[in-house]
Amino acid sequence: MNEIDGTDESVRAQLEELRDSIDNIDAAVVHMLAERFKCTQRVGRLKAEHRLPPADPSREARQITRLRELAENAKLDPAFAEKLLNFVIAEVIRHHETIAREPVPGAADEGRDG
Numbered sequence: 001m002n003e004i005d006g007t008d009e010s011v012r013a014q015l016e017e018l019r020d021s022i023d024n025i026d027a028a029v030v031h032m033l034a035e036r037f038k039c040t041q042r043v044g045r046l047k048a049e050h051r052l053p054p055a056d057p058s059r060e061a062r063q064i065t066r067l068r069e070l071a072e073n074a075k076l077d078p079a080f081a082e083k084l085l086n087f088v089i090a091e092v093i094r095h096h097e098t099i100a101r102e103p104v105p106g107a108a109d110e111g112r113d114g
């Protein structure tokens with residue numbers, strides 16, 4: 001037992017080791033999400049330049065089917081994986097809608113003379 005707070009020293013050591021791994025995983029998730037958003041921002045600009053809609057529901061349906069299968073194989077709750085992907089996609093679509101409202105660099109200003 002630890003004299004200060006009464007917690008067994010080996011329990012504290014195990015907790016610390018597990019939390020170190022959790023911190024590394026969280027850092028990896030943040031970096032992976034940052035890379036994903038870099039790609040989706042480029043998709044958003046491409047779509048805006050070519051007047052394509054911000055959302056693509058058929059692509060999303062394929063991604064959800066694929067992710068649910070990956071989750072099942074990885075013993076992760078597929079419903080959780082689907083919720084997470086939908087949460088991320090909703091944010092991406094919000095970004096794409098914002099980009100679509102911005103003026104396209106180099107394009108003629110259609111609003112200027114009517």
Ligand SMILES: C=C(O[C@@H]1C=C(C(=O)O)C=C[C@H]1O)C(=O)O
Pocket residue numbers: 040043054055056057059060063088089092093096
């Ligand atoms: C990134 C895209 O735009 C949207 C966002 C998606 C995503 O974050 O994976 C998927 C489909 C689209 O609704 C895309 O069309 O590929």
